[in-house]
Amino acid sequence: MTARMLDKRMSAGDIVAQLSDGMTIGIGGWGPRRKPMALVREILRSDLKDLTVVAYGGADVGMLCAAGKVRKLVFAFVSLDAIPLEPWFRKARESGALEVLELDEGMFQWGLKAAAFGLPFLPTRVGLGTDLAELGGLKTVQSPYDDAETLIAMPALKLDAALIHVNRSDWRGNVQVFGPDIYYDEWFARAAAKSFVSCEELVDRMEDHYPDNAAANVFERCFVSGVVEMPCGAHPSSMPPHYGWDMKAFKAYADSARDPGDWEAVKDRFVGASEAEYLANIGGKEAVTGLPLPIF
Amino acid sequence: MSDITLVDLCIFACSEAFRDNGEIVATGVGPVPRLAAGLAKLTHTPELMMTDGEAYLVEQPVPLGPRAYDARKPAGHLPFSRFFDSAVWSGRRHAMVTPTQLDRFGQINLSYMGGTYQKPKTQMLGVRGFPGNTIYHPNSFFFPAHGPRVFVPEVDMISGVGYNPAKRTPGGNFSAVDLRVIVTNLCVMDFAGPENAIRVVSLHPGVTFDEVQAATGFELAQAGTMTETAMPSVEALEVIAALDPHNIRASVIKDNPPAVRAA
Numbered sequence: 406m407t408a409r410m411l412d413k414r415m416s417a418g419d420i421v422a423q424l425s426d427g428m429t430i431g432i433g434g435w436g437p438r439r440k441p442m443a444l445v446r447e448i449l450r451s452d453l454k455d456l457t458v459v460a461y462g463g464a465d466v467g468m469l470c471a472a473g474k475v476r477k478l479v480f481a482f483v484s485l486d487a488i489p490l491e492p493w494f495r496k497a498r499e500s501g502a503l504e505v506l507e508l509d510e511g512m513f514q515w516g517l518k519a520a521a522f523g524l525p526f527l528p529t530r531v532g533l534g535t536d537l538a539e540l541g542g543l544k545t546v547q548s549p550y551d552d553a554e555t556l557i558a559m560p561a562l563k564l565d566a567a568l569i570h571v572n573r574s575d576w577r578g579n580v581q582v583f584g585p586d587i588y589y590d591e592w593f594a595r596a597a598a599k600s601f602v603s604c605e606e607l608v609d610r611m612e613d614h615y616p617d618n619a620a621a622n623v624f625e626r627c628f629v630s631g632v633v634e635m636p637c638g639a640h641p642s643s644m645p646p647h648y649g650w651d652m653k654a655f656k657a658y659a660d661s662a663r664d665p666g667d668w669e670a671v672k673d674r675f676v677g678a679s680e681a682e683y684l685a686n687i688g689g690k691e692a693v694t695g696l697p698l699p700i701f
Numbered sequence: 702m703s704d705i706t707l708v709d710l711c712i713f714a715c716s717e718a719f720r721d722n723g724e725i726v727a728t729g730v731g732p733v734p735r736l737a738a739g740l741a742k743l744t745h746t747p748e749l750m751m752t753d754g755e756a757y758l759v760e761q762p763v764p765l766g767p768r769a770y771d772a773r774k775p776a777g778h779l780p781f782s783r784f785f786d787s788a789v790w791s792g793r794r795h796a797m798v799t800p801t802q803l804d805r806f807g808q809i810n811l812s813y814m815g816g817t818y819q820k821p822k823t824q825m826l827g828v829r830g831f832p833g834n835t836i837y838h839p840n841s842f843f844f845p846a847h848g849p850r851v852f853v854p855e856v857d858m859i860s861g862v863g864y865n866p867a868k869r870t871p872g873g874n875f876s877a878v879d880l881r882v883i884v885t886n887l888c889v890m891d892f893a894g895p896e897n898a899i900r901v902v903s904l905h906p907g908v909t910f911d912e913v914q915a916a917t918g919f920e921l922a923q924a925g926t927m928t929e930t931a932m933p934s935v936e937a938l939e940v941i942a943a944l945d946p947h948n949i950r951a952s953v954i955k956d957n958p959p960a961v962r963a964a
Contacts, residue, residue, distance in 0.1 A: 482828075495823075500820075531837070534875060535868070540818045555873045585757065700754075
């Protein structure tokens with residue numbers, strides 16, 4: 406009798422086929438860093454719509470907004486760092502077409518943690534004294550202990566699915582996530598009913614290849630429903646140590662929001678008909694892996 | 702003295718905000734605040750902690766601008782994934798930032814201007830970490846262009862906690878709200894006026910209080926004795942120059958004027 410082999414390999418298309426209209430989708434990474442852009446592009450090639458997107462936003466959010474995929478956005482910022490204001494996101498916001506829940510960066514991860522632990526909310530001081538609570542309909546709770554402190558009840562940010570780009574995975578979803586900062590990827594994974602990861606490198610059995618790096622397994626395979634190998638899958642965002650961000654590509658993308666300012670007219674450049682075509686258009690893997698890591 | 706620039710005077714003044722802050726993370730966002738934090742650490746307050754701007758704690762402040770990726774020497778690690786646990790929500794941080802607007806209560810805005818939450822006229826960054834920063838740890842501010850569009854009676858969207866009594870949720874713990882210093886191209890201010898009113902503490906050389914008041918969208922208080930903002934020492938100027946080898950700071954204040962105005 407042979408042991409069952411857990412094989413979670415999927416194509417990017419299979420992953421997007423697991424998503425449906427109206428879902429709440431969390432996207433890992435932070436601004437222009439570690440974004441699962443290849444999976445985002447796959448969504449942009451699909452007819453998926455009415456999404457609630459939960460992200461520390463960069464071009465992922467800008468593109469999905471530009472393409473009209475987003476009904477509601479849960480965010481603390483949307484930025485490309487060196488291009489501080491994400492122009493496609495701005496356009497969507499200023500058109501009034503987007504429903505939003507604006508949160509502090511810390512409250513945001515607190516909401517993911519509440520979802521991960523199956524709690525309705527987690528208490529925090531953050532948000533008091535600002536306009537966030539009123540604008541976002543956030544309620545307060547009172548400490549039942551002697552201090553009787555009033556706190557914001559940060560609601561759980563429950564995700565139907567999370568999309569995350571990691572450095573390595575095996576077929577079973579044993580991921581390795583490394584680089585200077587992994588942001589809140591592990592909490593996106595735990596907050597989601599299903600998480601799908603794209604990876605720079607896919608191996609059959611992690612223990613046969615990188616057993617010495619097991620400490621980089623920052624979320625466990627029970628949180629992974631599907632894996633796909635997509636080298637350069639974070640482009641144009643950065644994916645240290647493999648490659649830095651592509652500021653030239655970000656700039657072209659940002660400039661296109663003004664001229665011509667029409668997503669339909671430029672989407673072929675920034676999405677492409679397939680990931681292979683996209684990669685070829687930007688000069689192939691060599692061009693991406695040659696991008697220097699950003700300095701701050 | 703004539704070769705000392707106004708931006709160097711501002712960096713020197715900003716660095717004073719970090720004096721004797723102890724073992725906390727000094728975060729300066731933007732060239733002037735960042736140089737100020739580095740200057741503070743390298744001169745009067747070596748116990749300050751700071752990052753390389755990405756994820757590593759460094760004991761030697763990282764210079765601005767192009768350099769080798771591995772030029773920084775990490776002494777520790779403080780990634781965003783631990784930032785709220787270790788720095789923000791523990792109160793072990795002092796941030797100096799440049800919001801888009803700041804009002805008479807010290808409330809700040811970097812989310813949107815004009816219009817509504819549903820349909821802003823001008824969308825900006827989003828509140829980022831400001832709501833948490835301002836309720837948990839000290840904050841100071843730097844503005845390179847002091848004017849009535851920055852210093853407004855009330856901000857369009859309250860992204861950071863100030864001293865507005867109307868926004869004090871009953872039962873909330875606001876004890877850590879601690880707005881320290883505002884440095885601009887005209888003056889240094891603090892929040893020590895009546896009921897935390899913003900107060901001019903020192904005027905940069907040649908600047909008058911009336912000029913500052915005219916550039917501010919609300920009434921300012923004055924310190925008992927307003928002084929002239931101190932000139933940076935020779936040692937400070939050397940440290941600043943070493944931390945900014947490409948002179949990025951020269952583009953911060955319009956026309957990069959001298960610290961002492963031409964007569």
